[in-house]
Amino acid sequence: MKATVFALGVLILSLAGCVAQPPAQPPAQPPAQPEPDDCRASELQGLAGQPGTVLAGMRFRQVLRVIEYGMPVTMDYNPARLNIELDRRGVIERVSCG
Numbered sequence: 813m814k815a816t817v818f819a820l821g822v823l824i825l826s827l828a829g830c831v832a833q834p835p836a837q838p839p840a841q842p843p844a845q846p847e848p849d850d851c852r853a854s855e856l857q858g859l860a861g862q863p864g865t866v867l868a869g870m871r872f873r874q875v876l877r878v879i880e881y882g883m884p885v886t887m888d889y890n891p892a893r894l895n896i897e898l899d900r901r902g903v904i905e906r907v908s909c910g
Contacts, residue, residue: 850891851909
């Protein structure tokens with residue numbers, strides 16, 4: 813009888829270790845930070861949709877990189893550099909920092 817009670821006790825204790833724990837809460841994500849606008853791209857969003865030829869008559873205070881469609885570009889990031897991307901037709905598609 814003692815052996816049965818002992819075995820039953822061991823069985824209950826070993827099963828207690830198998831109880832699933834509630835899942836841990838994932839760590840809270842920090843709020844998304846807006847992209848820095850060190851190159852002042854937000855002021856030039858009106859260029860989008862215009863032909864790239866308008867850039868010839870403009871002066872820029874920041875470092876400028878005009879990226880034509882299909883042109884290879886380096887992956888280095890410079891928050892003070894203004895990137896102007898052109899589509900296949902030479903129309904300004906995007907103005908961003910980087």
